[in-house]
Amino acid sequence: MMSFVTIERRMEQLAGGLAVLGGLGLLFATAMTCASILLKLLRRGLDWLFPPVDAVLVLEAVRPILGEEELVTYGVGVALFAALPWCMIRRGHIKVDLLEPLFGGRFNRALDLLGDLALAVIAYLILTRQWFLIFKKARRSEESFFGALFSGDVSVVGDRLRDGQESQILGLPLWPTYMVAELCVAVFFMVACFCVLRSARALWRGGA
Amino acid sequence: QDVTLRVHHFLPERASLHAQLLVPLAERLDEASEGRIKLELFPAMSLGGRPGDLYDQAVDGAVDIVLTLPGYTAGRFNQTEVFELPFMMRDARATASAFWDLIESELQDGEYDETQILGGWVHGPGVIHSSKPVEKLEDLAGMELRGPTRVITDLLGEFGATPVGMPLPSIPENLSKGVIQGAVVPWEVVPSIKLQELVSNHTEVTGDEALYTATFVLAMNLDAYDDMPDELRDILDAETGKAFSADAGAAMAEWDAPSREISSGNNIIQLSAEEVARWKAAAQPVYDRWIARAEGEGFDGAAAIETARGLIESNM
Amino acid sequence: MTDFQLGLLGFPVLLCLIALRIPIAAAMFIVGLGGTYLVAGNMRMMDSQLKTFAYGTLMNYSLSIIPLFLLMSEFATRGGMSAALFRAAGAWLGHRRGGLAMAAVGASAGFGAMCGSSLATASSMGRVALPELRRAGYSGALSTGALAAGGTLGILIPPSVVLVIYAILAEENIERLFTAAFIPGAIAMIGYMVTVAIYTRFVPEAGRALPRMPYRERFAVLLPVWPVAVIFALVIGGIYTGAFSPTAAAAVGVAGTAVVAWFAGGLGLAALREALLNTAKTSGMIFFIVLSAGVLNSFLSSAQVPQSLAAYFLSAELSPWVILIGMLLLYVVLGTVMDSLAMIFLTVPIFIPIIAGLDFGIPPAEVGIWFGILVLMSAEIGLITPPVGLNLFVINAMADETRIGQTYRGALPFVLSDLVRIALLVAFPGITLWLVRLFYG
Ligand code: NA
Ligand code: NA
Numbered sequence: 006m007m008s009f010v011t012i013e014r015r016m017e018q019l020a021g022g023l024a025v026l027g028g029l030g031l032l033f034a035t036a037m038t039c040a041s042i043l044l045k046l047l048r049r050g051l052d053w054l055f056p057p058v059d060a061v062l063v064l065e066a067v068r069p070i071l072g073e074e075e076l077v078t079y080g081v082g083v084a085l086f087a088a089l090p091w092c093m094i095r096r097g098h099i100k101v102d103l104l105e106p107l108f109g110g111r112f113n114r115a116l117d118l119l120g121d122l123a124l125a126v127i128a129y130l131i132l133t134r135q136w137f138l139i140f141k142k143a144r145r146s147e148e149s150f151f152g153a154l155f156s157g158d159v160s161v162v163g164d165r166l167r168d169g170q171e172s173q174i175l176g177l178p179l180w181p182t183y184m185v186a187e188l189c190v191a192v193f194f195m196v197a198c199f200c201v202l203r204s205a206r207a208l209w210r211g212g213a
Numbered sequence: 214q215d216v217t218l219r220v221h222h223f224l225p226e227r228a229s230l231h232a233q234l235l236v237p238l239a240e241r242l243d244e245a246s247e248g249r250i251k252l253e254l255f256p257a258m259s260l261g262g263r264p265g266d267l268y269d270q271a272v273d274g275a276v277d278i279v280l281t282l283p284g285y286t287a288g289r290f291n292q293t294e295v296f297e298l299p300f301m302m303r304d305a306r307a308t309a310s311a312f313w314d315l316i317e318s319e320l321q322d323g324e325y326d327e328t329q330i331l332g333g334w335v336h337g338p339g340v341i342h343s344s345k346p347v348e349k350l351e352d353l354a355g356m357e358l359r360g361p362t363r364v365i366t367d368l369l370g371e372f373g374a375t376p377v378g379m380p381l382p383s384i385p386e387n388l389s390k391g392v393i394q395g396a397v398v399p400w401e402v403v404p405s406i407k408l409q410e411l412v413s414n415h416t417e418v419t420g421d422e423a424l425y426t427a428t429f430v431l432a433m434n435l436d437a438y439d440d441m442p443d444e445l446r447d448i449l450d451a452e453t454g455k456a457f458s459a460d461a462g463a464a465m466a467e468w469d470a471p472s473r474e475i476s477s478g479n480n481i482i483q484l485s486a487e488e489v490a491r492w493k494a495a496a497q498p499v500y501d502r503w504i505a506r507a508e509g510e511g512f513d514g515a516a517a518i519e520t521a522r523g524l525i526e527s528n529m
Numbered sequence: 530m531t532d533f534q535l536g537l538l539g540f541p542v543l544l545c546l547i548a549l550r551i552p553i554a555a556a557m558f559i560v561g562l563g564g565t566y567l568v569a570g571n572m573r574m575m576d577s578q579l580k581t582f583a584y585g586t587l588m589n590y591s592l593s594i595i596p597l598f599l600l601m602s603e604f605a606t607r608g609g610m611s612a613a614l615f616r617a618a619g620a621w622l623g624h625r626r627g628g629l630a631m632a633a634v635g636a637s638a639g640f641g642a643m644c645g646s647s648l649a650t651a652s653s654m655g656r657v658a659l660p661e662l663r664r665a666g667y668s669g670a671l672s673t674g675a676l677a678a679g680g681t682l683g684i685l686i687p688p689s690v691v692l693v694i695y696a697i698l699a700e701e702n703i704e705r706l707f708t709a710a711f712i713p714g715a716i717a718m719i720g721y722m723v724t725v726a727i728y729t730r731f732v733p734e735a736g737r738a739l740p741r742m743p744y745r746e747r748f749a750v751l752l753p754v755w756p757v758a759v760i761f762a763l764v765i766g767g768i769y770t771g772a773f774s775p776t777a778a779a780a781v782g783v784a785g786t787a788v789v790a791w792f793a794g795g796l797g798l799a800a801l802r803e804a805l806l807n808t809a810k811t812s813g814m815i816f817f818i819v820l821s822a823g824v825l826n827s828f829l830s831s832a833q834v835p836q837s838l839a840a841y842f843l844s845a846e847l848s849p850w851v852i853l854i855g856m857l858l859l860y861v862v863l864g865t866v867m868d869s870l871a872m873i874f875l876t877v878p879i880f881i882p883i884i885a886g887l888d889f890g891i892p893p894a895e896v897g898i899w900f901g902i903l904v905l906m907s908a909e910i911g912l913i914t915p916p917v918g919l920n921l922f923v924i925n926a927m928a929d930e931t932r933i934g935q936t937y938r939g940a941l942p943f944v945l946s947d948l949v950r951i952a953l954l955v956a957f958p959g960i961t962l963w964l965v966r967l968f969y970g
Contacts, residue, residue, distance in 0.1 A: 041777075052355055077593055078588055093813070097811070170289055173287050176288070261824070263585045392774070
């Protein structure tokens with residue numbers, strides 16, 4: 006069995022790695038926006054240099070990146086989902102510690118456990134409900150979706166996939182972004198469970 | 214037993230669709246059922262979520278009824294989109310009736326099978342509002358325009374303009390700073406975003422067909438609908454449906470007139486018949502792409518266009 | 530129990546959970562979800578929120594400006610921009626009594642003009658200025674107090690994360706709010722400097738004057754500040770001239786500060802990783818609050834709480850000014866123990882319909898802007914009021930030899946200065962609205 010310290014290190018690596026990976030989404034959004042602005046300014050320059058009708062023909066490709074807002078939204082959104090586990094493991098969520106000195110060590114550690122438990126429950130609720138963004142609920146049928154998934158009944162799985170939804174401007178399919186979001190929430194839930202374990206262990210062991 | 218239905222939508226309380234369509238509907242239902250059907254209206258997304266989540270809120274039964282635009286969930290209501298194609302819409306009442314007919318005959322059991330549709334209609338003819346006059350097709354070249362729906366975004370791109378997507382309330386700021394040089398919306402919303410003060414040119418398409426329109430639906434959760442006592446459901450059915458949809462379309466077109474009046478000091482351009490013919494010809498690739506797309510979605514796009522045209526004609 | 534009573538009951542339950550050290554976001558989430566379940570009588574609304582709210586909040590173009598501003602201040606710190614600002618301000622102000630503390634305030638204001646967050650400003654400036662202040666013999670109370678107060682300038686001077694959130698909650702325009710915040714932000718900076726001057730007049734040994742620097746040297750240290758000026762001009766100028774949207778401006782700021790940090794040798798792979806991780810931690814915290822507030826507000830709205838309270842206050846025939854001042858005082862009082870973002874989320878959706886129905890003798894379109902600035906200022910006092918003041922904690926943690934009690938005492942004069950400023954802005958709405966009227970007619 007892995008020691009607690011090993012698990013802790015693995016979890017930190019997982020959460021940190023995911024956050025950095027997601028952070029690339031921020032960098033992507035930045036690069037994309039800057040490129041779009043440069044292209045737009047260039048386009049305006051060209052339009053100013055040449056009469057309006059010819060301008061279209063001059064370097065047709067020089068125009069702002071279409072759907073820039075959507076790409077920024079998805080880049081930043083992925084970064085935010087990926088940030089959830091890291092914020093959790095680093096105790097980033099604000100608490101009001103006004104009464105902490107009054108409570109005494111043992112009670113405080115119990116409250117720490119309660120706080121982590123609350124976050125883990127929320128992560129679990131989001132994980133299990135957000136699932137239905139990706140897959141439709143079976144209407145008026147009790148057949149088990151997971152049954153179909155594990156028995157390899159691909160057609161049932163494919164039918165339930167919400168692959169119809171698209172972004173407004175670019176028409177990008179949205180289901181991959183749902184999947185990424187769900188995956189990040191799954192890691193968030195896992196890390197939150199670890200944090201429950203961590204504070205339970207601190208409560209059990211006592212000490213300062 | 215009495216029924217209280219929670220109605221959720223994205224429009225502010227002062228919007229005509231809320232004040233002049235939903236509020237009167239609530240009053241009519243209250244009267245017809247002698248107080249046994251109550252509509253609780255929650256405007257402006259006050260129960261949370263984004264406008265794009267509304268349809269699913271009705272599907273999941275989070276609320277009982279939603280007023281939404283199928284276009285908010287792009288890619289999901291592809292057959293509905295036929296009414297949003299350029300130069301498809303004619304009279305708003307007739308087009309709304311045609312949309313309802315299609316819902317009844319095909320869409321209710323097709324792409325709307327997750328809800329009960331109570332009404333479906335369209336808004337008045339779309340108009341181009343721009344800082345520089347648009348008198349011919351070439352005037353659109355290079356212009357950054359806010360496009361309302363996916364099809365029209367495609368159309369503007371086809372015409373050489375740069376379509377920009379943004380929510381309605383962002384239009385004034387972006388216009389005043391020159392981020393966009395115009396927006397494509399029906400007359401009705403013009404005063405609410407002070408468009409008549411920000412641009413001085415409005416381009417209308419003359420002739421039978423409008424440049425474009427967007428579709429609206431009033432959708433109800435299936436369980437909530439099924440669970441209503443029969444006599445109350447009959448009342449609900451009687452107060453909604455085809456007549457309600459046609460009236461909603463006609464009302465939206467009527468709300469255009471006062472807004473157009475407010476803007477009458479501006480340069481209102483009416484495209485000549487020859488110019489409109491050029492625009493229609495230039496729009497052909499949009500049709501072709503839509504038909505090709507329809508094939509991927511598993512229906513015959515060309516036939517759908519013919520059906521929609523026929524339905525509009527029969528409701529004229 | 531009626532829905533409305535249930536909604537009101539939500540507040541004491543929430544405060545109890547928060548007092549029990551449940552993370553604020555989790556407490557809001559739980560109360561919101563539980564309340565939604567009780568009002569609806571079934572799980573369906575709850576399930577629907579859990580399905581869409583997280584995705585809808587995190588994948589949101591207007592909110593995507595927030596992590597970009599956070600990343601920008603990470604890069605700015607690594608580019609040595611806070612150090613350059615402090616050195617320049619110190620050269621010009623250090624020879625006055627309390628001058629280095631004034632320089633810390635001024636440099637914080639400069640950093641705040643690039644950075645949207647108060648904690649980031651406080652920690653970035655604290656790291657640079659605290660050692661210098663100690664070397665110059667400044668008292669721990671004055672040093673930490675001035676830096677904690679200076680940190681609030683990060684959010685009082687645009688760009689500002691809190692104003693972005695207010696804009697979304699109140700459906701106001703982000704740029705107008707930024708414009709309106711300029712003069713009040715500048716007044717805040719001047720007010721803090723005046724506070725330092727008055728304080729050191731009574732307690733001269735807290736911050737003695739340094740030798741005067743020759744002008745040649747003063748201009749020489751001004752030079753390294755130019756990247757700050759350029760980035761500020763790019764970001765703010767870009768927004769106001771319409772070259773790009775606020776979110777795009779934030780992205781430009783990220784790119785600009787990244788370039789500066791790169792040339793300053795402060796942006797290797799390890800530093801980049803560190804910057805991304807810090808940004809992830811803070812934005813994870815902020816967005817979890819945004820998400821939870823959405824859940825809570827949906828519950829309050831379905832229980833008709835904002836609607837009923839607005840109707841009550843509008844029919845109560847109280848003077849609008851009494852209501853306004855009562856609201857602002859509530860922020861100051863709650864702010865002693867609560868987080869400002871959470872307070873704003875809790876109250877703004879309830880206050881806005883009330884405020885919109887009151888007559889303050891200024892055009893209704895401007896009331897929302899003016900109120901936004903007042904809310905911002907009143908809520909941000911909480912960052913420097915004991916017992917729970919995040920800026921005080923951040924700065925105090927960096928100052929090893931200063932006890933928290935000294936920091937509390939050092940911050941109090943700045944709290945007074947905050948109160949005076951808010952009174953001024955309440956009495957003269959024109960101070961806030963002048964620039965808005967100038968720019969937008
Ligand atoms: Na700032
Ligand atoms: Na405080």
